Amino acid sequence: MPHINALLNEATQRLAVISDSAALDAEVLLCLILGKERSYLRTWPDKDLQLEDTARFWTLIQQRLNGMPIAYITGSREFWSRTFNVTPDVLIPRPDTELLIEISLKLIPKDKPVKIIDLGTGSGIIAITLAAERPLAQVSATDLSKAALRVAKLNANKHETTHIQFYQSNWLANMRKEKFNIIVSNPPYIAENDSHLMQGDIRFEPQSALCADDQGLSDIKIIVETAINYLESGGYLLIEHGYDQEHQVQSIFKDFHYDNVQTVTDLSGQPRVTYGQWHYRIETHLSPFKP
Structure with a gap:
């Protein structure tokens, strides 16, 4: 029977040939089979494995060789020091989105019951993290996908944030007219002809949560326009976007008369989140994208 170290070396x-983190991938998948932490692999490198465990391990390795993301194989991914369930119905949580959380938490007071809504919640990572970090906040979340909402609700139960209100809605389209202090979204922002869609994990993720018309900007335009009807005066809209969309997204915010429009860079130095503040104005606002 093969032992742990030999199995990991061969799998790595x-x-x-397909992964930049081959050793880590192999360890994560073997831990999944054994139901152990990675420290176990280092403590018992010469331990022999049962044949059935070995067979199951190679089945998972083949899935990974076929390109299946580790998160979909294991059914989980860590975000903001919490583990979230993920399925092919939702995007895989990425570290870039933690910037959206960082900025939001700076804008959300700890001692006031503000109202927050997360648009296109997917697995629920944004809504759940904000609800957990700001217990006084009243948090809502929308998604058009029923399957995604099932995953989000499961994660909300897992992290004891069951007070979040989930709605099936295309952004704000099905929401009753109420006002929020913070509107946050990680919408689709990749152009449909982008070559990155044929590379890596992204090939297996739901295209509807990745791609948007108008070179990736169509959903951002909808959110920026409709949010002004749902923001309290002085409230903020925060949107994650592509590294090369900073100027276009800022222009969209300014076209709809948001104030204090700013873009923040991620850990790689790439423009990643743009946000602006809405102040109520008496004059009527007409969409610059409509005749």
């Missing part, structure tokens, strides 16, 4: 060699 095979995975190296």
Whole structure:
């Protein structure tokens, strides 16, 4: 029977052709089979494995060789130090989105019951994290996908944030007219002809949560326009976007007369989140995108 170290070495060699983190991938998948932490693999490198465990391990390795993301194989991904369930019905949480959380938390007071809504919640990572970090906040979340909402509700139960209100809605389209202090969204922002869609994990993720018309800007325009009817005066809209969309997104915010429009860079130095503040004006606002 093969032992742990030999199995990991062979799996790492095979995975190296498709993964930049081949050794980590192999360890994560073996831990999934064994129901152990990674420290166990280092403590018992010479431990022999049962044949059935070995067979199950190679089945998972083959899935990874076929390109299946680790998060979809394991059914989970960490975000903001919490583990979230993920399925192919939702995007895989990424570190870039933690910037959206950081900025939001700076704008949300700890001692006041503000109202927050997360648009296109997917697995619920944004809404759940904000609800957990700001217990006094009244948090809502929308998604057009029923399957995504099922995952989000499961994660809300897992992290004891069951007070979040979930709604099936295309952005704000099905929401009753109420006002929020914070509107936050990580919408689709990749152009449909972008070459990145054919690379890596992204090939397996739901395209509806990734791609948007108008070179990736159509959903951002909808959100920026409709949010002004749902924001309290002085409230903020925050949107995650592509690294090359900073100027276009800022222009969209300014076209709809948001104030204090700013873009923040991620850990890689790439423009990643743009936000602006809405102040109520008496004059009627007409969409610059409509005749």
